[in-house]
Amino acid sequence: SYAIDNQAAVNKLLPQLQDSNILGTIQSLSNYQNRFYTTSHGVNASNWIASQWKQLAGNRADVTVEQFSHANWPQKSVILTIKGTDNAAETIVLGGHLDSTIGSGTGESSRAPGADDDASGVASLTEVARVLLAGNYQPRRTIKFMAYAAEEVGLRGSADIAKRFKQQQTKVVGALQLDMTNYQGDAEDIFLFTDYTNAAQNGFLANLAKAYLPSLKLGYSQCGYACSDHASWNAQGYAASFPFESSFDNSNPYIHSRNDTLASSGNQARHALKFSQLALAYAVELGSDGP
Ligand SMILES: N[C@H](Cc1ccc(I)cc1)C(=O)NO
Ligand SMILES: [Zn+2]
Numbered sequence: 001s002y003a004i005d006n007q008a009a010v011n012k013l014l015p016q017l018q019d020s021n022i023l024g025t026i027q028s029l030s031n032y033q034n035r036f037y038t039t040s041h042g043v044n045a046s047n048w049i050a051s052q053w054k055q056l057a058g059n060r061a062d063v064t065v066e067q068f069s070h071a072n073w074p075q076k077s078v079i080l081t082i083k084g085t086d087n088a089a090e091t092i093v094l095g096g097h098l099d100s101t102i103g104s105g106t107g108e109s110s111r112a113p114g115a116d117d118d119a120s121g122v123a124s125l126t127e128v129a130r131v132l133l134a135g136n137y138q139p140r141r142t143i144k145f146m147a148y149a150a151e152e153v154g155l156r157g158s159a160d161i162a163k164r165f166k167q168q169q170t171k172v173v174g175a176l177q178l179d180m181t182n183y184q185g186d187a188e189d190i191f192l193f194t195d196y197t198n199a200a201q202n203g204f205l206a207n208l209a210k211a212y213l214p215s216l217k218l219g220y221s222q223c224g225y226a227c228s229d230h231a232s233w234n235a236q237g238y239a240a241s242f243p244f245e246s247s248f249d250n251s252n253p254y255i256h257s258r259n260d261t262l263a264s265s266g267n268q269a270r271h272a273l274k275f276s277q278l279a280l281a282y283a284v285e286l287g288s289d290g291p
């Protein structure tokens with residue numbers, strides 16, 4: 001059941017989320033020439049995220065950071081795990097993709113900053129992890145933060161991981177995808193996508209927004225195809241959700257080009273902060289449920 005019964009923990013942690021930190025992470029990631037899944041820059045960006053997340057982990061015995069190697073390309077996915085206490089067998093996944101592209105023909109020297117697609121999502125998630133770890137939050141369920149490789153070439157990194165989890169019969173209670181969180185194309189703040197997602201979990205997210213983020217306006221939209229990594233989890237039968245920055249019609253026109261820069265999103269991360277807030281509420285409310 002999607003009970004909302006952890007107000008004390010959520011309301012203590014929410015105010016600690018800072019858009020300045022999100023901005024810094026987007027800047028760092030978009031400074032790589034590109035983050036394409038086959039280039040040296042793409043490999044370096046994955047290693048940078050791993051080092052950043054290892055710093056967040058510090059020496060907490062219940063926190064591990066690993067890079068997930070993929071057989072057919074060099075860029076690894078990154079996974080930070082906060083092991084649960086008395087319900088560790090049940091897992092919550094929060095993901096975004098670390099790769100970037102300017103479309104077919106992207107190569108070693110291509111300029112693909114990918115500030116919104118999807119440095120913004122990785123940055124929004126990194127800030128949630130920072131606050132959970134800085135606040136010494138201890139979940140009862142296991143929480144996994146994931147930065148996927150090779151999303152732009154067919155959701156390949158998340159497909160590998162979701163298939164592995166299914167093979168291992170891992171109980172994933174829910175998966176949340178953050179892909180493009182910082183370009184506000186509409187008056188509404190967050191759009192819940194209804195295709196390739198789970199309706200009950202989408203309802204839970206709407207209730208979380210109402211309970212914790214009452215000033216945010218929600219909308220609903222559809223991609224019409226498997227448009228990001230949530231579809232990999234959905235394909236394995238897990239409950240997935242995809243809160244997105246805008247409606248389909250008003251989505252960021254600069255993506256997959258050299259103009260997908262922080263400047264194209266107004267050199268701010270206030271929009272991305274809303275997604276960190278929703279993701280934190282999701283992680284803490286779901287993470288705090290016992291067996
Ligand atoms: N296709 C997706 C981006 C994308 C997703 C939803 C909408 I509406 C518009 C654009 C992509 O490039 N993910 O990396
Ligand atoms: Zn993309």
Ligand SMILES: [Zn+2]
Nearest residue numbers: 117118179180
């Ligand atoms: Zn994307």
